[in-house]
Amino acid sequence: MPRLARASALVIESDADYRLVIAACVESAGVQVQAVAAVSEGLRRLQAGNFELVIWGVPLRDPRRGHIVAQFHEEAEVPLILIDESYEEARESFEAGADQVLPKPFVPGALVGAVKAALRGPGPESLIPLASRIEVGEVVFDSGARTITHGQHSLTLAKREWELLSFLLARPNQWFPTEELVKQAWAGTHNSVEQLRTYVARMRRKLEPLELPFEIASKQGRGYCLVYEAIGTGKP
Incomplete structure (x- = not known):
């Protein structure tokens, strides 16, 4: 039986770090x-x-959003997903022809789900599976097993550690005040600032042997940031 051709997507993003993650x-x-x-x-x-x-x-x-969305549709009648920093202007984007609008920063799982919905065929099941495995360069993230693999090295994170890392990976090179990070990364839980510091210290020890292209930085008065080096650029 011949293999089905993979769908093809065009990603347009001016920020190199976001472009890599998307x-x-x-x-x-x-x-x-x-x-x-x-x-x-x-x-x-x-x-x-x-x-x-x-x-x-x-x-x-971006004041050109409506015009650019119209241009996209003139060139090709395909689904268009916007990842928009001005999420409050989503109505204008929808009126111009966007099929879906996600806020920026975005949750990776939400983007994968949006892609699945956009490419869903006429049948009841999509040809695009909702994958739990993401590869960024030579680093493999498996959300099902909560593992990170880089080369021959692999580690497993606890549930709260994985939630924190997933939140920061979706927002590379952005600083979050400590209390705000607790609220956003672990929404609906009762974790404290002290617990966050404990988790971060433990994660740093776990991640260090893997020599990953990112690190969790902290700075008094600013909070925490996942400093991500775009693969192939050498630029943080």
């Missing part, structure tokens, strides 16, 4: 990805290639 999430859903930084290059790729999906990371309060 592409990894989309690829984890079994979709081939071409990722570019500029809208102009995205439109050129859309004209030249065959894509089943477009994902655009909208810059903060």
Whole structure:
């Protein structure tokens, strides 16, 4: 039986760190990805290639959003997902023709689910599985087993550790005040600032042997940040 061709998605995101994370999430859903930084290059790729999906990371309060969404639809009648820093302007995006709008920062699982919904065929089941395994460069994240693998090294995180890391991975190079991080990463729980510090210290010890392209940084007065080095750029 011949193998089904993989769906292809075009990702447009000016921020290199976000572009890497978005592409990894989309690829984890079994979709081939071409990722570019500029809208102009995205439109050129859309004209030249065959894509089943477009994902655009909208810059903060970009006044061109409606015009650009219309351009995307002129070039190809495919689903369009926006990841929008100005989420309060989602109505304008929907009116212009966006199929789905996610807030930025986004939750990786929500993006994978949005991709699944956008590429769902006419039948009751999607050809795109909701994957729990994401590869970023040589690093493999398996949310089902809560494991991280880099080369020959692997580790398992506790549930709260995994929730914290997942939250920070979706928001690379962003600082979060300590109390705010507790509320957002562990919403609906009763964890404390002291517990956060304990978890972070334990995670640092676990992650260090893997020599990963990111680290959990902390700074008095600013809180915590997952400092991510974009693979292949050498730039933090």
